[in-house]
Amino acid sequence: MLKFIDNEATLAGVLGHEIAHAERRHATNRMTKQYGVQILLGLVLGDNPSEIVNVTANLFTGFALLANSRSDESEADEYSMKYLSSTTYYPGAITYFFDKMLVKKGGASGGSLERFFSTHPLDEDRISHINQLLAMMGNPKPTEANLLASSYKKMLKELPIK
Numbered sequence: 001m002l003k004f005i006d007n008e009a010t011l012a013g014v015l016g017h018e019i020a021h022a023e024r025r026h027a028t029n030r031m032t033k034q035y036g037v038q039i040l041l042g043l044v045l046g047d048n049p050s051e052i053v054n055v056t057a058n059l060f061t062g063f064a065l066l067a068n069s070r071s072d073e074s075e076a077d078e079y080s081m082k083y084l085s086s087t088t089y090y091p092g093a094i095t096y097f098f099d100k101m102l103v104k105k106g107g108a109s110g111g112s113l114e115r116f117f118s119t120h121p122l123d124e125d126r127i128s129h130i131n132q133l134l135a136m137m138g139n140p141k142p143t144e145a146n147l148l149a150s151s152y153k154k155m156l157k158e159l160p161i162k
């Protein structure tokens with residue numbers, strides 16, 4: 001995934017998106033829908049050990065691949081931009097990641113890309129939503145000072161990955 005990111009601001013945007021899903025409890029809401037409040041309460045109260053095994057197994061297989069809804073995606077994008085707007089990072093940088101993803105989507109893609117798309121549906125609406133939010137923020141301009149591309153590339157070179 002890091003190879004589809006070109007600067008620190010984009011990495012911060014993608015991480016912010018993931019953090020937003022957690023903060024907004026999107027996965028918890030999906031779990032409640034899938035398993036029902038009763039089973040979740042049972043897990044917490046510990047009166048249904050066989051369900052704990054089932055649910056845990058699902059967490060690491062099917063559940064992890066459950067798609068976020070479009071509204072969850074939009075909300076996570078919005079929160080990610082809010083987080084970044086209080087930092088020096090350019091808040092719209094996640095769109096660079098989307099652009100690269102949309103190009104890759106047409107061609108051969110690796111497992112991690114497939115996985116990302118199956119859990120984070122990406123469509124043109126998300127990009128236009130981000131552009132609307134940027135306009136509301138007074139259209140900040142991307143520069144090297146708020147993207148930090150060179151320090152990101154330096155970091156990538158130093159990572160022990162291929």
Ligand SMILES: [Zn+2]
Pocket residue numbers: 017021068072073076119120121
């Ligand atoms: Zn997402």
